[in-house]
Each structure stands twice: as structure tokens, then as C-alpha cells.
Amino acid sequence: MRIAIIHYHLKRGGVTRVVESTLRGFESLEPTLECVVLGGEVPEDFRYKNCARVVEGLHYSNAQSVTPDSHILLDRIRVAARDALGGDPDLWHIHNHSLGKNNAMSGVIAALAEAGERVLLHMHDFAEDGRPANYQVNLERPEYARNIYPDTPNVHYGVLNGRDYAILKQASIQPERLHLLANPVDAGPTQQVDNTSTILGTLDAKRLFLYPVRAVRRKNFGEMLLRAAAAEDGDVFATTLGPTNQNFVTAYNNWQALAHELELPVRFGIGETGGWSFETIMQSAHAILSTSIAEGFGLAFLEPWLFGKPIIGRDLPEITADFKAHGIHLEGLYESLPVPISWIDMNLLEAELHRELEKAYTAYQRPLPKDAVERAVSAISPDPEHIDFAGMNEALQQDVIRRVRSDSEARQALPELGNTADPASISENAEKIELNYGLEHYVEKLVDLYKSIGSADQNTEPQYYDPDKILDGFLQPERFRLLRT
Structure with a gap:
């Protein structure tokens, strides 16, 4: 054939x-x-x-x-x-x-x-x-x-x-x-792994939480910075690749500037600047992080287990439902990261939602439903007192990160983010992934x-x-x- x-x-x-x-x-x-x-x-x-x-x-x-x-x-x-x-x-x-x-x-x-x-x-x-x-x-x-x-x-x-x-x-x-x-889900040919302690030492990390992605808006880097703002001493968060699409450069630079300003334990683009192989970086991680708000297949939810690493962060149920149906355990994920609605300028949020919804529906040559903003807000409100962090734009997210970084009481208002996962799941998940994917x-x-x-x-x-x-x-x-x- x-x-x-x-x-x-x-x-x-x-x-x-x-x-x-x-x-x-x-x-x-x-x-x-x-x-x-x-x-x-x-x-x-x-x-x-x-x-x-x-x-x-x-x-x-x-x-x-x-x-x-x-x-x-x-x-x-x-x-x-x-x-x-x-x-x-x-x-x-x-x-x-x-x-x-x-x-x-x-x-x-x-x-x-x-x-x-x-x-x-x-x-x-x-x-x-x-x-x-x-x-x-x-x-x-x-x-x-x-x-x-x-x-x-x-x-x-x-x-x-x-x-x-x-x-x-x-x-x-x-x-x-x-x-x-x-x-x-194919990790490819086995590559030799260098001394992983070199990465941890260079990054001054006791535990490395790795987000192995290229920088695009939907990867929701602000949520990684929020986790870093509430992290334990010695925890370091890192991404692997910067943007290639010029549309995402400004947002990426802004996140770098905010991390520097607030002295957050975040390192950007270590896959491009450190001289380390991808396999070595993965093996250096305590856990793999994902805060993405949209995926096509969801490789990020499966591949870490083949490297012997758990994944933590944001769940995408419409994607991960297929994996869970095969018995793959993803207990380290949450569907929403709620922040108090009192922290948010809801007028700004709703105005931005209306503006962008109208642009999208116009581009798709469809009339905007009269209740579109109400429905969009409801979808990012896990309850009447909170807004999901990923439902905001970068400017509103930055306000929340600054608050959490400067106010210990604000950190206590966030849910437990779960920086660990059950090690027993690793081998079991790897077997099921190999069998089904x-x-x-x-x-x-x-x-x-x-x-x-x-x-x-x-x-x-x-x-x-x-x-x-x-x-x-x-x-x-x-x-x-x-x-x-």
C-alpha cells in the first residue's frame, strides 16, 4: 500500500x-x-x-x-x-x-x-x-x-x-x-541522561516543578507564577521554551518581568539556555506541571509518567476523560483554581469578556447571544464567591499574583495547590499508557x-x-x- x-x-x-x-x-x-x-x-x-x-x-x-x-x-x-x-x-x-x-x-x-x-x-x-x-x-x-x-x-x-x-x-x-x-505517546529512542544534580544546583532548587512547553497564551503561565508566589522555600518552577510566534512575545516578556520584580522562584526557557538535554531536564524534575487551558490531544497528561514523573496542575476534563476511562490516575489535577471574587474588578472582567466575545462571534459571522457574557462568567465561577484564575486575562492575573506575594493572609485564602502526587501511580499509569496509547x-x-x-x-x-x-x-x-x- x-x-x-x-x-x-x-x-x-x-x-x-x-x-x-x-x-x-x-x-x-x-x-x-x-x-x-x-x-x-x-x-x-x-x-x-x-x-x-x-x-x-x-x-x-x-x-x-x-x-x-x-x-x-x-x-x-x-x-x-x-x-x-x-x-x-x-x-x-x-x-x-x-x-x-x-x-x-x-x-x-x-x-x-x-x-x-x-x-x-x-x-x-x-x-x-x-x-x-x-x-x-x-x-x-x-x-x-x-x-x-x-x-x-x-x-x-x-x-x-x-x-x-x-x-x-x-x-x-x-x-x-x-x-x-x-x-x-512515544518517548522516542532512549537518550543518555546527564547528572541531574547539575540542573538543581544551577537553579538553586530543592524541588523542580517543570512546565515543558513552548510559550503561548493558552499555556496560562500566570498560574505557574501564582503557584510560585505561594511556594515553599527551595521550590523552583521552570519552563523549557520561549515563544516563536511574535504574537506571544510581549506577554512572555511581561511574565519574565513580573517574576523578576516579585523575586519569584521561576526560571524561563531552560531548555534553550542551559545546554541540558530534554531527558535530563525531565529526570531532574520533582513533578511535571501543566496549567494549560486548552489542548487538542493532551500529551502533557501522559508523557510525564513514561519518564517516571507525576503530573500536577490544571485538569481539562473534556480531554482527560478519555485517559481516566482507561484507568489512568490523575489525582494531582484540579478543575479550577478559585480566587475570591472580592479581589477582582468584575466590571473590567465583564467588559473584556464582552469585547472579546463580540470580536469572536463577528469573525465567525454569528450574532452574539444576549446572555453571552453571563454564560461566560458563570462558566469561570466555581461558586458565587470565587472566579477561576484561568478565566481572567493577564492584567487581572498579575493583580492576584502581586496580592498573594505580598500578603500572607491572601496566600491562606487560596486552596491547597497540591505539589505532590502518589508515587504508586507512576508505574501503574505508565503501564496503562503504554498499553492504550x-x-x-x-x-x-x-x-x-x-x-x-x-x-x-x-x-x-x-x-x-x-x-x-x-x-x-x-x-x-x-x-x-x-x-x-
């Missing part, structure tokens, strides 16, 4: 990591699959460059001066695939086709569907899920904007979690063409899915699912958070 895997680029990131893990898993198959990976950019550090091809025009639209018409881009994709495989692919495995990163992609998908090609649309993220600017990109080619989700037996859909599965099912996507395809399991499921799609009827007159129904599933005031704007 000949497979063409497509993504906009193969730079370091979540999708590239999945692609590399997939190819590593394919190496153990007998007979092996013939694969080519097509991207608008193939950097030198992509681990499978020998089976990758650059396709001009496939990159993000905002990363190129002109995005070609859909039929031109598809012709280039076909030529590259044939050149690598010696013939047409039996199946196209396309990542994030609907995310609104390349305005020609919706036309490419429609053309493949209408040609009767067998396609797996693998969706890690959605333009409809708090990404109105991406949604606008899909509207730039109006002739294809309604055709982004083909309804035909030869096109199947893979999603990462039960939430997305439920939304697409509610949007009438046929169950036999809709698949829960969780990402593989390991690379071998993933590849077996993916190959079975390829075979299923490969036997599907090739319908050359597809219909299209109503994209408004998918937007309905995501666009709700209760799901809105300022840190995602």
Missing part, C-alpha cells in the same frame, strides 16, 4: 512529532508500507528526510507571498507523490486540513473527494475551536468554504479525543467514517484504518456535511476564555 502523508510543514511541533512517530512505527511492519511525507517546508532536523518532499505552495498562507489556486497545488502534490512512490498513492493521510492554515486546502480536499480518492482527514485542531482568524482564512476561497467536510464513503475522519468525536458525530458525520485516533497500539490501529478506507467504495459525486453544525459544537460562550483570544 502506498501512503502519502501531508502536513503544511515538518518543523518541530506536535503534528511533526506524530508524523515522525508514525514513520518509526511503520519501520517494524512486515510488509512495510511505502510512504512519502509532503510539506511546504522540510527542515534539516526532520528525522525522515529521505522520504520527505517539499511542495511549493503547501506551507501556511501567511508564510508565503502567494498561495496557489487549489488545482495548481493539487497538481504539485500529485507530482511529488508519484515521484516518490512510483505511482499514485492508494491513500492520502492529511493532517489538519480544515484548520485554516492554507486557503487552498479546502479546494484540494474537495477535488480529491470528487476524484474518488481514498482520504483520511486527521484533525488535531479546529478553526472552529477558538481560532476565528483561522476560520477567516477558510472563507478566503468562498467557492470551497462550504465543501471542507466531504460526505462520501472514500473520505474518513480521525479525531484525537471524545469531545471532538461527539461534536463531529452531532454534525451528522457517519459513525463508520469517524474514528477516535488518539496520538501515540503506545506506538505499537497506534500503528496497529492506523494500519487497520488504512485497510478499511482502502476497501471503501470510490464515490465520485460527494455531498458535503454542513460546516455550520461543527461550528455550533465549538462556539459556545461557556467554552470561551480570554487567554485564547
Whole structure:
């Protein structure tokens, strides 16, 4: 079977990591699959460059001066695939086709569907899920904007979690063409770990709480600083990577400045400045921290256990429900970090919510519900006397951090944040993760899915699912958070 895997680029990131893990898993198959990976950019550090091809025009639209018409881009994709495989692919495995990163992609998908090609649309993220600017990109080619989700037996859909599965099912996507395809949890080849005491000594830490992420707003760095403001002596909190997106640089710099001003035990970007390997940094940690307010799959909730480390911080029930259903214990997580409403300027909060909600609904070409702000506030209010810290913007979060840092009574008003987890969970969780989310399991499921799609009827007159129904599933005031704007 000949497979063409497509993504906009193969730079370091979540999708590239999945692609590399997939190819590593394919190496153990007998007979092996013939694969080519097509991207608008193939950097030198992509681990499978020998089976990758650059396709001009496939990159993000905002990363190129002109995005070609859909039929031109598809012709280039076909030529590259044939050149690598010696013939047409039996199946196209396309990542994030609907995310609104390349305005020609919706036309490419429609053309493949209408040609009767067998396609797996693998969706890690959605333009409809708090990404109105991406949604606008899909509207730039109006002739294809309604055709982004083909309804035909030869096109199947893979999603990462039960939430997305439920939304697409509610949007009438046929169950036999809709698949829960969780990402593989693959720590990769074992690397030698340097002396971990060097990191602790350099950071002057008795216990290191590591947040191994790149800096973007939704990672909610303010919550890490709040924990640091109430930490025990000798506890140090650290992130690994700074931002690459210029939109997040200002917020990142502001958090660094606040940590310096308040003398918080926080270190930023130690994966870039310390000269330590990722494995060494992970092994140095007492626990892994996550304060993110939104994830697609939730690798951060699983990977730490494979390094022998517990995870603490913020729970995301719509993501972690799948993991808990497999018996994975996540007792170190909380669903809300409530702060007294008396600490918050509610007029400012509600005004900011109204302004950003209105912007988002306008971008999605929907009227703002009259009770939108009320519903949004209710969703971030665990009770009438408190507001969830993650429901605020950075400015309001900074006010809370300053209060907690300067006032011991304020620290007592916060809930116990839980900087430890049950060590007995580590080995048990690691076993369950390997069983249910390991690379071998993933590849077996993916190959079975390829075979299923490969036997599907090739319908050359597809219909299209109503994209408004998918937007309905995501666009709700209760799901809105300022840190995602």
C-alpha cells in the first residue's frame, strides 16, 4: 500500500512529532508500507528526510507571498507523490486540513473527494475551536468554504479525543467514517541522561516543578507564577521554551518581568539556555506541571509518567476523560483554581469578556447571544464567591499574583495547590499508557484504518456535511476564555 502523508510543514511541533512517530512505527511492519511525507517546508532536523518532499505552495498562507489556486497545488502534490512512490498513492493521510492554515486546502480536499480518492482527514485542531482568524482564512476561497467536510464513503475522519468525536458525530458525520485516533505517546529512542544534580544546583532548587512547553497564551503561565508566589522555600518552577510566534512575545516578556520584580522562584526557557538535554531536564524534575487551558490531544497528561514523573496542575476534563476511562490516575489535577471574587474588578472582567466575545462571534459571522457574557462568567465561577484564575486575562492575573506575594493572609485564602502526587501511580499509569496509547497500539490501529478506507467504495459525486453544525459544537460562550483570544 502506498501512503502519502501531508502536513503544511515538518518543523518541530506536535503534528511533526506524530508524523515522525508514525514513520518509526511503520519501520517494524512486515510488509512495510511505502510512504512519502509532503510539506511546504522540510527542515534539516526532520528525522525522515529521505522520504520527505517539499511542495511549493503547501506551507501556511501567511508564510508565503502567494498561495496557489487549489488545482495548481493539487497538481504539485500529485507530482511529488508519484515521484516518490512510483505511482499514485492508494491513500492520502492529511493532517489538519480544515484548520485554516492554507486557503487552498479546502479546494484540494474537495477535488480529491470528487476524484474518488481514498482520504483520511486527521484533525488535531479546529478553526472552529477558538481560532476565528483561522476560520477567516477558510472563507478566503468562498467557492470551497462550504465543501471542507466531504460526505462520501472514500473520505474518513480521525479525531484525537471524545469531545471532538461527539461534536463531529452531532454534525451528522457517519459513525463508520469517524474514528477516535488518539496520538501515540512515544518517548522516542532512549537518550543518555546527564547528572541531574547539575540542573538543581544551577537553579538553586530543592524541588523542580517543570512546565515543558513552548510559550503561548493558552499555556496560562500566570498560574505557574501564582503557584510560585505561594511556594515553599527551595521550590523552583521552570519552563523549557520561549515563544516563536511574535504574537506571544510581549506577554512572555511581561511574565519574565513580573517574576523578576516579585523575586519569584521561576526560571524561563531552560531548555534553550542551559545546554541540558530534554531527558535530563525531565529526570531532574520533582513533578511535571501543566496549567494549560486548552489542548487538542493532551500529551502533557501522559508523557510525564513514561519518564517516571507525576503530573500536577490544571485538569481539562473534556480531554482527560478519555485517559481516566482507561484507568489512568490523575489525582494531582484540579478543575479550577478559585480566587475570591472580592479581589477582582468584575466590571473590567465583564467588559473584556464582552469585547472579546463580540470580536469572536463577528469573525465567525454569528450574532452574539444576549446572555453571552453571563454564560461566560458563570462558566469561570466555581461558586458565587470565587472566579477561576484561568478565566481572567493577564492584567487581572498579575493583580492576584502581586496580592498573594505580598500578603500572607491572601496566600491562606487560596486552596491547597497540591505539589505532590502518589508515587504508586507512576508505574501503574505508565503501564496503562503504554498499553492504550503506545506506538505499537497506534500503528496497529492506523494500519487497520488504512485497510478499511482502502476497501471503501470510490464515490465520485460527494455531498458535503454542513460546516455550520461543527461550528455550533465549538462556539459556545461557556467554552470561551480570554487567554485564547
